[in-house]
Amino acid sequence: MNYITxxxxxxxxxxxxxVLVVGAGPAxxxxxxxxxxTGAKTMIVERYGIVGGNITAAMVNPFFTFHDIHxxxxxxxxxxxxxxxxxxxxxxxxxxxxxxxxxxxxTPFDPEGSKAILFExxxxxxxxxxxxxxxxxxxxxxxxxxxxxxxxxxxRQAICPEYVIDCSGDADVAALSGAPYTLGRQxxxxxQPATLYFRVGGVNLLTLRLWMKANRHLLKDSPADEEIDxxxxxxxxxxxxxxxxxxxxxELDPETAPRILMYELPNSQFSVNTTRLQKIDGTNVxxxxxxxxxxxxxxxxxxxxxxxxxxxxxxxxxxxxxxNAGIRETRHITGDxxxxxxxxxxxxxxxxxxxxxxxxxDIHPPHGREQIFTGxxxxxxxxxxxxxxxxxxxxxxxxxxxxxxxxxxxxSIRVMATCMGVGQGAGVAAGMLAKSxxxxxxxxxxxxxxxxxxQGQYLLNAGLKEDIDESLILKRTNGSGAKAAHxxxxxxxxxxx
Numbered sequence: 001m002n003y004i005t006x007x008x009x010x011x012x013x014x015x016x017x018x019v020l021v022v023g024a025g026p027a028x029x030x031x032x033x034x035x036x037x038t039g040a041k042t043m044i045v046e047r048y049g050i051v052g053g054n055i056t057a058a059m060v061n062p063f064f065t066f067h068d069i070h071x072x073x074x075x076x077x078x079x080x081x082x083x084x085x086x087x088x089x090x091x092x093x094x095x096x097x098x099x100x101x102x103x104x105x106x107t108p109f110d111p112e113g114s115k116a117i118l119f120e121x122x123x124x125x126x127x128x129x130x131x132x133x134x135x136x137x138x139x140x141x142x143x144x145x146x147x148x149x150x151x152x153x154x155x156r157q158a159i160c161p162e163y164v165i166d167c168s169g170d171a172d173v174a175a176l177s178g179a180p181y182t183l184g185r186q187x188x189x190x191x192q193p194a195t196l197y198f199r200v201g202g203v204n205l206l207t208l209r210l211w212m213k214a215n216r217h218l219l220k221d222s223p224a225d226e227e228i229d230x231x232x233x234x235x236x237x238x239x240x241x242x243x244x245x246x247x248x249x250x251e252l253d254p255e256t257a258p259r260i261l262m263y264e265l266p267n268s269q270f271s272v273n274t275t276r277l278q279k280i281d282g283t284n285v286x287x288x289x290x291x292x293x294x295x296x297x298x299x300x301x302x303x304x305x306x307x308x309x310x311x312x313x314x315x316x317x318x319x320x321x322x323x324n325a326g327i328r329e330t331r332h333i334t335g336d337x338x339x340x341x342x343x344x345x346x347x348x349x350x351x352x353x354x355x356x357x358x359x360x361x362d363i364h365p366p367h368g369r370e371q372i373f374t375g376x377x378x379x380x381x382x383x384x385x386x387x388x389x390x391x392x393x394x395x396x397x398x399x400x401x402x403x404x405x406x407x408x409x410x411x412s413i414r415v416m417a418t419c420m421g422v423g424q425g426a427g428v429a430a431g432m433l434a435k436s437x438x439x440x441x442x443x444x445x446x447x448x449x450x451x452x453x454x455q456g457q458y459l460l461n462a463g464l465k466e467d468i469d470e471s472l473i474l475k476r477t478n479g480s481g482a483k484a485a486h487x488x489x490x491x492x493x494x495x496x497x
Contacts, residue, residue, distance in 0.1 A: 009156075011149065011156050011157060011158045012157055012158065013147070013157075013158045013159070013160055014157045014158065014159060015043055015128070015130075015159045015160070015161075016159070016160045016161070017041050017042060017043040017128065017159070017161050017162075018035075018040040018041040018042065018161065018162045018163065018430075018434040019032075019035040019036075019040045019041070019042045019043070019161060019162070019163050019164075019165065019427075019430045019431065019434055020042075020043050020044075020045065020148060020159055020161035020163070020164045020165070021035070021042065021043070021044040021045070021127075021164075021165045021167055021427070022044075022045050022135050022148065022164065022165070022166050022167060022168050022172070022173050023044075023045075023046065023047075023053065023166070023167035023168040023169060023172075023400070024044050024045075024046035024048075024051035024052065024053060024118075024122075024129075024167075025052065025053020025054055025055070025167060025169055025400065025419070026052075026053060026054060026055055026079075026400070026416040026417075026419045026420045026423065027167040027169075027399040027400030027401075027419040027420065027422055027423030027426070028044060028046070028051075028053065028165070028167030028399070028400070028423060029044075029051060029052070029053075029078075029082075029118055029121065029122065029420070029423065030077070030078045030079065030399075030419075030420040030421070030422075030423030030424040030427060031165045031167055031399050031423040031424065031426045031427035031430070032044040032122060032125070032127045032165075032427060033078050033121055033122060033125040033127065033424075033427065034077075034078060034423070034424040034425075034426075034427025034428045034431065034455060035165070035427035035428070035430045035431040035434075036125040036126045036127045036427075036431075037125055037427075037431070037455065038427075038428060038431025038432065038434070038435070038451070039431065039435075040430065040431040040434040040435075041128075041434075042125075042126070042127050042128065042427075042431075043127070043128040043129075043130065043159065043161070044122065044127055044128070044129055044130070045130045045133050045135065045148075045150060045159070046129070046130070046131050046132075046133065047132070047133065047134045047135075048131065048132070048323065049131050049132055050115050050131075051115070051118045051119060051122065051129070051131075052111070052114055052115060052118050053169065054169075054326060054416055055109075055111060055114055055118070055416060056111045056112075056114055056115050056118070057322060057323040057324060058197060058322040058323065058324055058325070058326040059111045059197040059198070059199065059271065059320075059321075059322040060197055060322075060326055060416060061108055061109065061111065061197065061263055061265060061271035061273075062106040062107050062108040062109065062233075062263050062265075062271070063079075063083070063106070063107035063108075063109065063415075063416050063417045064103060064106060064107075064359050064376060064415045064416070064417060065103050065104050065105055065106070065358055065359045065360075065376040065377060065415070065417060066079070066080070066083075066095055066105055066107060066417055067095065067104045067105040067358070067377060067469065067472050068104050068358050068377040068378070068379075068380050069104045069376075069377040069378055069473070069474040069477055070377075070468070070473055070474075071104075071468045071469045071470055071471070071472040071473040071474075072380075072466055072467065072468055073095075073458065073467045073468075073469065074356040074357075074358050074380050074458050075355075075356060075357075075358075075417045075418065075420070075421050075458065076456050076457060076458045076467075077420075077421065077424050077452070077455055077456040077457040077458070078121075078420060078423075078424050078455070078456070079417055079420035079421060079424070080456070081121070081456070082117065082118070082121065082420070083095070083107055083109075085117050085120075085121070086109050086110075086113070086114060086117060089113065089117065090113075090266055091109055091110045091113035091114055091117065091266060092107060092108060092109035092110070092266065093108060093232055093233050093266065094107065095107050095469065095472060096108070096231070096232040096233050096472075097230070097231060097232070097471070097472060097474075098235045099219075099220070099221075099223050099227060099228075099231060099235045099236075099237070100220065100235045100236070100237035100261060100263075100484075101220075101237065101360065101362075101373050101375070101376065101484070101486070102360075102373075102375040102376065102474065102476055102477055102478070102479050103359075103360070103375075103376040103377065103474075104358065104376045104377025104472065104474050105377075105469075105472045106233075106235065106263065107417070108233045108263050108264060108265050108266070108271070109265065109266070110265055110266045110267065110269070111199075113266070130150075130152075132152050132153060133150040133151070133152040133157075134150060134151055134152070135148055135149070135150055135168065135172055135173060135176070136149050136150065136151050136156075136176075137149035137176055138173060138176045138177045139158075140177050140178060140393070143392060143393055143394045144393070144394050144395050145161070145164050145173070145177055145393065145395055145396055146160060147159065147160045148160075148161065148164060148173065161395075162395065162433075162434055162437075163395045163396075163397070163430045163433050163434060163440070164395060164396045164397070165396075165397045165398070165399055165423075165426050165427065165430055166390075166396060166397070166398045166399070166402070167398075167399050167400045167423060167426075168400075168402070169327070169330070169400055169401055169402060170282060170283055170327075170330045170331050170402060171330075171331040171332070171333050171390075171398055171402035173396065173398075174331070174333050174390045174393070174396060174398055174402075175331060177390075177393055177396065178392065179333055179334070179390035179391060179392055179393055179396070180333070180334040180390070180391055180392070181331045181332060181333045181334055181390075181402075182331070182332050182334065183281070183283070183330060183331055183332075184281075184329060184330070184366070184407075185366065185407040186406065186407060190366035190367065191280070191281065191282070191328070191329040191330065191366055192328035192329040192363060192364045192365075192366060192411075193255075193276045193277055193278040193279075193280060193328065193364050193365070193366065194276070194277045194280040194282070194291045194295065194325045194326060194327055194328070195257075195273060195275050195276055195277075195295070195325065195326045195328070195364075196275045196291075196292075196295035196296065196298070196299060196321055196322055196325045196326065197271055197272065197273060197275075197321070197322045197326060198271075198272050198275075198299045198302075198303075198318055198319075198320065198321040198322070199265070199269050199270065199271055199272070199318070199319040199320055199321075200262075200269065200270045200272060200303065200306070200313070200316050200317065200318060200319060201267075201268065201269050201270075201316065201317055201319045202268075202315050202316040202317050203268055203269075203270055203312050203313055203316050204311075204312040204314075204315070205234065205264070205268055205312065206312075207311045207312035208234065208236075208310070208311055208312030208313070209228055209229065209234070209312075210311065211310060211311025211312060212228050212234075212236065212311075213225055213228055214311075215311075216228075218238050218239050218241075218242065218483065219236065219237065219238035219239075219483060220237045220238045220479060220480070220481070220482075220483045220484045221476060221479040221480060221483075231264075233263065233264040233265070234263070234264040234270075235262075235263050235264070236260065236261070236262050236263075236310075237259060237260070237261050237483075237484050238259060238260065238483040238484055239259060239260045239309070239310075239483070240258050240259045240482075240483050240484060240485045241483075242260075242305075242309055243256065243257075243258055243259055243260060243305075244258060246305055251301060251304070251305060252298075252301050252302065252305060253294070253297065253298050253301060255276055255277050255278060255294070255298070256274060256275065256276055256298055256301070256302065257273075257274045257275070257276040257364075257371075257485075258369045258370075258485035259274070259483070259484045259485045259486075260272075260274055260302075260305075260306070260310070261273045261274055261484075262274070262306075269319060270316075272302060272303075272306070274298075274302050275295045275298040275299060275302065276298075276364065277290075277291050277294050277295055277298075277325075278365070278366060278367065279366075280325075280327070281330070282327035282329075282330040283330050283331065288324075288325070288327075291325045292324065292325055295325050296321060299318065299321055300318075303316070303318050328364060328401075328414060329401070329410065329414070330402070331402050332402060332403070332404060332405060332406075332410060333390040333391075333398050333402060333403065333404050334390065334391050334404060335386060335387045335388065335389050335390060335391070335398070335403065335404025336386040336387075336389045336391070336404070336441070337384050337386035337387050337404060338387065338404045338405060338406055338409075339383060339384070339387050339403070339404065339405040339406065339409040339410075339413065340405075340406050340408075340409055341361070341406060341408035341409055341490075343381055343409060344357070344361060344379070344381050344408070344409045344412045344413075345361070345374070345379060345490060346379065346381075347379035347380055347381045348381050348382065349381070349382045349460040349461050350382050350383075350384035350385075351384075351445055351446075352384045352385040352386060352445035352448070352449075353382030353383065353384055353385075353449065353459055353460060354382075354383060354384070354385050354388075354421075354422065354424075354425025354426075354428075354429070354448065354449070354452060354457075354459075355382065355383045355418065355421030355422045355424065355425045355452075355457065355459075356380050356381065356382055356383075356418075356421060356458055356459065356460060357380070357381055357382075357383060357412055357413055357418040357421070358376060358377050358378075358379065358380045358381070359376050359412050359413075359415045359417070359418055360373050360374040360375050360376040360378075360411075360412060361373070361374045361408050361409070361411040361412050361490065362374075362411050362412065362415075363407070363408070363411040369485060370481075370485055370486060370487055371481075371484075371485060371486035371487075372411065372486065372487065372488070372489060373481065373486040373487070373488060374488050374490050375477060375478065375479075375488065377474060378477065380460065381412075382459065382460050383403070383413060383418075383421075383422055383425070385425065385429065385443070385445060385448065386404075387403045387404040387405060388403055388404075388422070388425070388426055388429070388440075389404075389440055389441060390404075393440075394439040394440060394441070395433075395439065395440060396440065397426045397429060397430060397440055398426075399419070399422045399423045399425070399426035399427075400419045400422065400423065401413065401414040401419060403422065421457065424452065424455065424457055425448075425452060425457070428448060428451050428452050428455060429443055429448055432444075432447070432448060432451065449462065
């Protein structure tokens with residue numbers, strides 16, 4: 001391989017915040033707001049010209065999952081504040097029932113309308129925002145990150161923070177700083193596939209509901225008329241046989257997900273989650289390029305399939321696609337504790353628990369076609385602070401999908417609502433550290449939990465008031481995956497209801 005030698009240069013230091021958050025996705029937004037609310041001077045750096053990450057750029061929809069199957073809300077705090085702002089502006093219909101994967105609740109939203117709301121939340125908290133800036137390196141001395149190097153239209157710049165929260169999604173700061181990590185599944189490096197979301201407009205909702213009733217046998221669990229009519233926002237999952245037939249005829253790319261999955265958003269839009277491409281390493285630029293090209297071709301094929309086969313879509317049109325393909329899985333840091341499959345399935349709590357999770361173990365297959373899905377909300381577990389601590393570094397926290405978790409546990413913690421809860425935990429911790437000037441491993445876990453509760457976070461074994469939404473009590477908890485190309489391998493292994 002050929003190399004060039006770059007000339008040595010001086011890099012200007014543009015900021016010296018107490019807390020630097022890298023990445024303004026779901027985890028990063030929560031982390032920055034939470035840190036700023038403790039009084040810490042906080043800065044957030046984002047590579048795009050918008051904040052929100054998967055919320056706005058990749059247009060992942062809806063949010064999963066704020067509630068357990070008994071209607072108990074277990075994700076609150078900053079994430080719930082965001083939903084309330086969205087609902088007040090008709091950017092979201094709030095938390096509603098879901099007829100797809102036995103989810104305890106779903107929270108659809110308009111990604112375009114979310115952009116201004118997320119900026120406002122950061123500004124209201126006093127967070128300094130720097131956009132269009134990509135982190136390209138760090139300087140580490142004695143286990144401390146002394147500077148984070150960025151590049152943007154102004155050139156190469158340095159930020160010298162006291163503490164860093166890596167919310168890049170790919171553990172970029174941790175990796176650049178020499179922290180150990182695994183890439184993908186621990187045993188073989190396989191990663192969940194990439195998906196490009198797209199939005200469709202011009203759907204006739206009345207015709208669609210009538211079609212669903214007439215073709216319920218094509219949908220997961222053949223929903224009854226009352227279930228279809230009772231959905232505040234339509235969620236549609238199924239048609240696996242029709243998809244496979246279209247693959248065989250050449251209408252659809254063989255890599256396409258083996259089912260149709262889509263959700264109604266405000267203003268009669270639909271978010272479609274059906275593109276899929278396996279063997280994509282989200283840390284490899286050649287793979288990312290290949291994914292963007294292939295998935296955008298799939299979008300056109302899938303939309304043609306919807307227009308041809310599903311009532312109400314005949315006059316529909318594609319509104320837009322995500323700025324980038326959605327990457328589910330890349331690096332997992334090696335932390336002081338690794339969250340396990342058993343922790344998730346058994347609803348484990350921790351003395352240093354910082355956020356709850358209740359989403360299913362949801363593993364889109366690295367190989368093959370069938371998707372693993374345990375069903376959301378059956379158990380509620382906590383994510384311990386120690387999963388945020390990359391080994392060998394004293395002033396770095398990691399939040400979001402790249403925390404220390406095994407492949408199965410990761411299938412649950414990776415979703416946006418859970419990542420926002422973890423981000424809030426990291427932000428409060430960083431704010432506390434900025435006051436104490438101690439290492440990330442010297443924090444008072446009991447005080448961290450107390451401060452999180454004061455910021456509205458829900459935690460287990462804390463004697464908190466339970467908020468129950470009776471309309472979200474799940475009536476179906478063990479539906480069949482036959483029409484949806486998914487299955488649950490954990491039911492017999494563990495005593496899950």
